[in-house]
Amino acid sequence: MDVSALGPVLLLLVVVGGVIVLGLFTHFVPVRLWIEALAAQVHVAIGSLIGMRLRKVNPAAVVRPLVKATKAGLQLNTDILEAHYLAGGNVDRVVNALIAADKAGIALDFKKATAIDLAGRDVLEAVQVSVNPKVIQTPKVAAMAKDGIQLIALARVTVRANINRLVGGAGEETILARVGEGIVSTIGSAASHKAVLENPDNISKTVLAKGLDSGTAFEILSIDIADVDVGKNIGAELQTDQAEADKRIAQAKAEERRAAAVALEGEMKAKTQEMRAKVVEAEAQVPLALADAFRQGTLGVMDYMRYRNVESDTAMRQAIAKGGMGEEKQSS
Secondary structure, eight states: OOGGGHHHHHHHHHHHHHHHHHHHHHHHSOHHHHHHHHHTTOOOOHHHHHHHHHTTOOHHHHHHHHHHHHHTTOOOOHHHHHHHHHTTOOHHHHHHHHHHHHHHTOOOOHHHHHHHHHTTOOHHHHHHHHHSOEEEEOOOEEEEOTTSEEEEEEEEEEEEEOGGGTTTOBOHHHHHHHHHHHHHHHHHTOSOHHHHHHOTHHHHHHHHTTOTTTTBSEEEEEEEEEEEEEEEEHHHHHHHHHHHHHHHHHHHHHHHHHHHHHHHHHHHHHHHHHHHHHHHHHHHHHHHHHHHHHHHTSSOHHHHHHHHHHHHHHHHHHHHHHHHHHHHHHHO
8 A cells, every 4th residue: 555645635634633623622712702801801711611611601691791890890700690691691681780780879789680680670771760760651541530521541650660679579560550540549539520620730649649659669750640631421321321221111110000901901891791791691581581480370461561561661761861861962
């Protein structure tokens, strides 16, 4: 075998092996990041950077915030920053919040900042809101005064973050809900909607005096009523609905009475027809009784004639009486 022919192959293998070793070295030893820290006068050991790689920690996410904090005069180290990274926190956001709090003179230590960050709140935004209060606007709140007129109010609430209550404190939704409830109760206790329209600041004073920021992560600085509109006349609508309901009840009762009267009339007609049937039946028995009396000899011809005369006289008197009543009606 020709040894001279193996020379280029060995050289290629050496070059490839060198490139692989150099790539692995630069991956596990971020030399550029180490140089950046060294240039910023932040001492970070090479072994620490290699350990971060082995612990699956992004060295840049720890070293660069550390450089930023050191330049801002904060005393931090890689161990606590790496621990917060492994816990799932945002190291860069925590460091920015600490720097902003330090420059603004707000008491915020690293432990509290990391607790706020791990609780799911934006610690940097909290510091910014603590320095520069923000305004949150309530949705339109509808309430009814005692005179039955509906008012629709819109309020703007100026809040400042309370760093000490960010962990465990209620958020903006609670503030808005409490303010809306206070507006409803204040308008509801007003004797007239005109009084509310004339002095809308009374709503702000009353609601602000209730201490609605208790147990929340914010401090309410002011509540301003931005707009108050007149809505529906709820009282009149309720009275109209009540009158309509009363009318329907009265109609139902009248219909019930009418049905009872119809039923009673039908019953009376049935009884009348029954009585007439009995009268007809009784009249039909008279000729039979007469015939039977003739057969038995208890009734003579003369008796029957007198009976017929009496019957004729009675019929005549009834006819005369009916005729006289008819003449009186005509004359009247």
